[in-house]
Every structure is written in structure tokens, then in C-alpha cells.
Amino acid sequence: MAVVAVVGGGAGAWAHVDHQERERAEQAALVRVDDAVGSRDADVALWGASDATVGRAVTATTRAEAGAALAALAEQARATLAASEGKVADDATRQALAAVLAEADAAAATPGPSAATARRVAATLGAAHATVAQAQVEWQQAQDAAAARAARPTTPSGGGTGSSGGTATGTPPSCRTTYDGPPFYTSPATDGGDGSNGKLPPSALTAVSWDVDPRGTPYYLRNDAAAALERLNGAFRARFGHDLDLDLTYRDYATQVAMREALGTIAAVPGTSSHGTGLAMDVPELPCEYGWGTPQRDWLVANGPSYGWVVPSWARQNGSNPEYWHFEYRG
Ligand SMILES: [Zn+2]
Numbered sequence: 001m002a003v004v005a006v007v008g009g010g011a012g013a014w015a016h017v018d019h020q021e022r023e024r025a026e027q028a029a030l031v032r033v034d035d036a037v038g039s040r041d042a043d044v045a046l047w048g049a050s051d052a053t054v055g056r057a058v059t060a061t062t063r064a065e066a067g068a069a070l071a072a073l074a075e076q077a078r079a080t081l082a083a084s085e086g087k088v089a090d091d092a093t094r095q096a097l098a099a100v101l102a103e104a105d106a107a108a109a110t111p112g113p114s115a116a117t118a119r120r121v122a123a124t125l126g127a128a129h130a131t132v133a134q135a136q137v138e139w140q141q142a143q144d145a146a147a148a149r150a151a152r153p154t155t156p157s158g159g160g161t162g163s164s165g166g167t168a169t170g171t172p173p174s175c176r177t178t179y180d181g182p183p184f185y186t187s188p189a190t191d192g193g194d195g196s197n198g199k200l201p202p203s204a205l206t207a208v209s210w211d212v213d214p215r216g217t218p219y220y221l222r223n224d225a226a227a228a229l230e231r232l233n234g235a236f237r238a239r240f241g242h243d244l245d246l247d248l249t250y251r252d253y254a255t256q257v258a259m260r261e262a263l264g265t266i267a268a269v270p271g272t273s274s275h276g277t278g279l280a281m282d283v284p285e286l287p288c289e290y291g292w293g294t295p296q297r298d299w300l301v302a303n304g305p306s307y308g309w310v311v312p313s314w315a316r317q318n319g320s321n322p323e324y325w326h327f328e329y330r331g
Pocket of ligand 1: 275280281282325326327
């Protein structure tokens with residue numbers, strides 16, 4: 001199963017991607033608030049009361065920066081608030097966000113917030129925003145699960161209508177992928193590779209034994225990671241009666257460059273991806289098979305560490321970039 005768009009995936013599939021984008025942007029904005037506030041604190045301490053004039057000027061500049069950063073944070077939260085209307089189980093989460101937004105707007109207004117206010121409002125806003133974003137993800141998952149249940153007794157090939165929003169009245173797809181971007185495939189070893197990220201030579205990689213990708217490319221991992229995954233797959237097969245499904249393992253530098261170009265900040269900066277070191281695997285982006293709370297994923301999370309395969313903190317459901325499909329080998 002490659003990361004290809006399932007026909008009928010619709011805009012619902014993008015909601016997940018949008019969520020990640022928003023979350024990354026929000027993290028960046030939070031950092032800017034802290035940077036602005038932090039530089040102001042440092043500058044004020046540096047100049048001290050001995051040069052009150054300069055101190056006041058520095059404070060005014062950085063207050064404006066903190067205000068602008070807070071306004072950017074509020075803008076992202078406002079987008080989530082709008083997009084989540086009717087798409088959370090409990091609207092109280094949205095009302096709470098609306099209330100914090102009003103406070104943030106007031107704080108961000110000229111001449112800008114004090115350091116303490118900027119930090120407090122940014123933290124409160126970030127928490128309220130994350131709560132709504134998470135509620136929206138859970139709502140979408142419930143919709144997808146219901147659609148998958150509805151489709152199961154009928155045709156397994158599904159037959160999406162192309163409509164979005166999850167309130168499908170037609171025949172929903174049996175299990176809609178949460179990935180809706182252009183297709184990318186796992187990579188072969190890099191002939192003459194120097195061993196750096198995305199340039200691993202054949203001698204550094206081993207293909208897993210049970211599967212190849214839709215184009216026939218073996219799923220390569222660093223030798224020790226592949227050996228460990230063979231053992232993990234044996235246990236997985238004993239539990240579920242079939243091999244572990246894979247989507248992407250090793251990814252070369254050129255592919256990472258293409259992904260970054262196509263997907264923006266969702267994709268790692270070329271040269272930094274754990275897929276480029278042959279130490280990461282993605283299972284298919286199919287919420288009903290490997291999504292949060294599925295028996296397969298729960299089993300992998302519980303048993304993977306015995307084989308050296310773990311979920312990095314950023315990929316967890318409450319992490320900075322939730323990816324239920326991503327696992328890494330830590331030995
Ligand atoms: Zn991954």
C-alpha cells in the first residue's frame with residue numbers, strides 16, 4: 001500500500017494534513033512569542049535601569065514583536081475555530097477557545113502586551129487551540145470509523161462519492177486514507193552513497209523479506225533495523241494472522257527534496273529525516289487499520305519497544321506532529 005490518494009478521499013483527508021500544518025505554524029508562532037519576550041527580557045536586563053531611555057525603546061520594539069507574534073497565533077486559532085464548526089463532539093471546547101481568542105486579541109492590540117501577559121495568553125491560547133484541534137481530529141476519526149463500518153458488509157472496494165466532510169450519504173470508502181498528496185514511494189539503496197542521510201549504499205541496507213512496494217521496490221532499512229523488524233513482524237503475524245503492512249521505509253535524499261517541495265513543512269528538511277537513515281518505517285495511513293486506538297497500532301506501540309521499534313514523542317497523539325503511521329528504530 002503506497003501513499004496514493006484513495007479515490008473519493010475528498011477534503012476530509014486534507015483536514016488531517018491541514019491540522020498538522022496549523023500545528024507546526026502554531027508551534028513556530030509560540031516560539032516567536034517566546035523569542036520576542038525573551039529578547040526583551042535579556043535586553044532590558046542588559047541595559048538595566050542605568051539607561052532608561054534605551055531600555056524603554058527596546059521594550060517598545062519587543063512588545064510590538066510579541067504583540068505581532070501573539071496576533072499570528074490568534075489568527076491560526078481563529079482558522080481552527082472556523083473550520084471546526086459542527087465538527088467537534090462537544091462545542092464547549094470551541095466556546096472556550098473563542099473566549100481565549102478575545103483575550104488574545106485584546107492583549108495583542110497596540111501597544112502590545114507585557115512579557116508576562118504575552119506568555120500567559122500564548123500558553124492559554126495554545127492549550128485551547130490544541131484541545132479544539134484534537135476534538136476535531138477525534139470527530140473526523142469517529143466519522144471515518146462509522147463510514148468504514150457502514151461499508152464493510154457491502155463492497156470492500158468502497159466507492160467514495162467525492163463529497164467531503166464525513167457526513168457521507170452515498171457509499172463511503174471502506175477505509176479512507178488520511179493522506180491525499182501526490183504519491184511518493186520507498187527508495188532503493190543509493191549506489192555509491194556516502195552513508196549520509198538519504199545516501200545509504202547497498203551495504204548499509206537490508207530489504208524486509210515479506211513485501212515490496214507497488215512499484216516492486218524492496219522495503220529497505222538499515223541492516224540492524226531490518227533484522228529487528230523481521231522479528232517484530234513475526235510476532236505481529238502470530239497475533240494478527242498477516243504480515244505487517246508497510247508504506248515507506250528508506251527514503252533517499254532526492255525523494256525527500258521532492259516531498260519537501262510538494263508538501264512543505266509537513267515533510268522533514270532534506271538531510272534530517274529518520275527515513276533517510278534507514279531507521280524509520282511508515283505503516284499505511286489508513287485510520288481503520290493502523291489509526292489511533294486500533295488493535296494493530298496499540299499492539300505495535302506496546303510490543304515494538306521490545307524489538308527496538310518505538311514511537312518518537314513528536315509523532316504521538318499529543319505530540320507536536322501526530323503521525324499514527326510512523327515508527328522508528330532505536331535499538
Ligand atoms: Zn514516517
